Amino acid sequence: MVISFFFDNEQIFGQKAEEFVLQWVTIVGGFALVLGVFSIVRVNARAVAMKSRDWPFKLMTVVSVFAMAVPAMLPVSKSSNGGKVLFSIIPESWGSLFGTGPNSIYDWLFNYLDSPMMETMFAMLAFFIASAAYRAFRARSADATLLLLTALLVMLWRVPMGEAFLRLFGDSVPDYINTFIMNGFNVAVQRGIIIGAALGAASMSLRIMLGIERTYMGKG
Amino acid sequence: MLENLTFVEHFQIWLRAFLILSLFSFLYKDNIFYKFSEHIFAGLSAGYYVGLIWRSVIVQQLINPMFDNSEWWLVFPGILGVLMFARLKPKWTWVSRVSLAFVIGNTAGIYLISSLHGMIFKQIAPMMVSVNQGDGLEKILLALLVIVGVITTLVYFYFSKEHKGALGVTARVGIWFIMIAFGAHFGYTVMGRISLLIGRAEFLFYQWGGSLTQIF
Numbered sequence: 001m002v003i004s005f006f007f008d009n010e011q012i013f014g015q016k017a018e019e020f021v022l023q024w025v026t027i028v029g030g031f032a033l034v035l036g037v038f039s040i041v042r043v044n045a046r047a048v049a050m051k052s053r054d055w056p057f058k059l060m061t062v063v064s065v066f067a068m069a070v071p072a073m074l075p076v077s078k079s080s081n082g083g084k085v086l087f088s089i090i091p092e093s094w095g096s097l098f099g100t101g102p103n104s105i106y107d108w109l110f111n112y113l114d115s116p117m118m119e120t121m122f123a124m125l126a127f128f129i130a131s132a133a134y135r136a137f138r139a140r141s142a143d144a145t146l147l148l149l150t151a152l153l154v155m156l157w158r159v160p161m162g163e164a165f166l167r168l169f170g171d172s173v174p175d176y177i178n179t180f181i182m183n184g185f186n187v188a189v190q191r192g193i194i195i196g197a198a199l200g201a202a203s204m205s206l207r208i209m210l211g212i213e214r215t216y217m218g219k220g
Numbered sequence: 221m222l223e224n225l226t227f228v229e230h231f232q233i234w235l236r237a238f239l240i241l242s243l244f245s246f247l248y249k250d251n252i253f254y255k256f257s258e259h260i261f262a263g264l265s266a267g268y269y270v271g272l273i274w275r276s277v278i279v280q281q282l283i284n285p286m287f288d289n290s291e292w293w294l295v296f297p298g299i300l301g302v303l304m305f306a307r308l309k310p311k312w313t314w315v316s317r318v319s320l321a322f323v324i325g326n327t328a329g330i331y332l333i334s335s336l337h338g339m340i341f342k343q344i345a346p347m348m349v350s351v352n353q354g355d356g357l358e359k360i361l362l363a364l365l366v367i368v369g370v371i372t373t374l375v376y377f378y379f380s381k382e383h384k385g386a387l388g389v390t391a392r393v394g395i396w397f398i399m400i401a402f403g404a405h406f407g408y409t410v411m412g413r414i415s416l417l418i419g420r421a422e423f424l425f426y427q428w429g430g431s432l433t434q435i436f
Contacts (some may be wrong), residue, residue: 196338
């Protein structure tokens with residue numbers, strides 16, 4: 001990957017080498033994710049088989065994984081790979097239920113179960129953030145006060161009523177918040193953190209390439 | 221006001237309302253309704269990613285090119301992917317390290333270049349703005365603010381030397397910058413969550429409420 005950055009390897013290989021390798025990494029990475037889900041199913045299935053604590057809920061997890069994944073994995077028509085075998089057993093009109101397209105089982109489960117629950121989970125965080133904020137930001141130090149005041153200003157600025165309130169102190173106050181807090185302080189810190197993280201990632205990559213970092217192989 | 225709903229539409233609305241209220245019930249305390257919804261959510265989310273990866277990676281990038289375009293060399297990443305499953309048997313875990321080494325090695329190569337070229341240089345370049353006499357005070361102040369902010373933030377995260385003296389003062393300024401930026405982020409996050417909460421409340425009041433009034 002590093003060498004391919006410095007050479008025009010398209011002329012040598014007929015295809016950009018990094019694209020070729022990236023496709024391989026994506027495929028192997030895809031299997032790794034499937035392995036992760038397989039592991040979840042295995043752990044929960046064992047708990048169900050052993051009738052351990054809360055096993056009916058664990059059964060629901062296993063059923064949900066299969067309900068979502070299996071229809072998505074089935075071929076959608078006779079012309080798909082493996083479609084001839086499936087549609088010799090079941091009617092071809094059922095094909096629209098499979099895959100990940102509109103009106104498929106996968107799509108229905110996502111729209112009517114998964115997506116509303118995901119939104120609710122995130123919405124619930126509003127309550128937990130509020131309680132955590134109360135405990136964390138009781139303006140016990142100058143730093144915490146600074147954080148609290150900025151958060152308040154941004155929250156006011158993001159709602160029409162708050163923006164109107166801020167304009168009482170001057171017509172340009174909301175614009176100053178946008179310019180100096182969001183495009184000034186915020187951008188500067190984001191940039192600093194990104195540069196720091198990138199330096200860390202680059203040095204970690206070098207450590208892996210030079211064989212200094214081997215923890216991923218189970219070695220210290 | 222909702223139009224006359226069919227049985228299926230009523231069912232969909234009631235199902236969503238039940239799951240939403242079950243999850244919200246956790247705000248009172250942990251209970252079986254929450255556990256039921258939580259486990260379904262975990263299972264569906266895992267299944268969602270399997271479906272997504274199966275369609276967009278394994279079918280589109282492995283099976284279809286292999287069988288439709290005869291790109292047989294893709295059998296090698298396929299084998300590497302299958303080797304990952306060797307982790308499931310402790311005796312065969314070492315086999316999966318071949319695939320792991322391939323992924324980690326490539327990722328290291330990708331990150332080395334992308335972090336240097338795509339992140340560090342790309343982040344430093346916009347700071348080198350030329351400030352002319354004709355520019356307004358606002359632009360000059362903003363450019364200065366960003367430069368001071370980036371340097372002090374980086375100094376705050378520099379732990380190889382004790383934060384004392386000039387380094388300590390710079391790190392102190394850095395922490396003020398960080399606090400203001402985190403405050404802004406916190407404000408944004410809270411607003412995002414509140415807007416999701418409003419969305420859920422709207423659904424319960426208008427759609428579920430509409431369904432309720434039509435039924436009763």
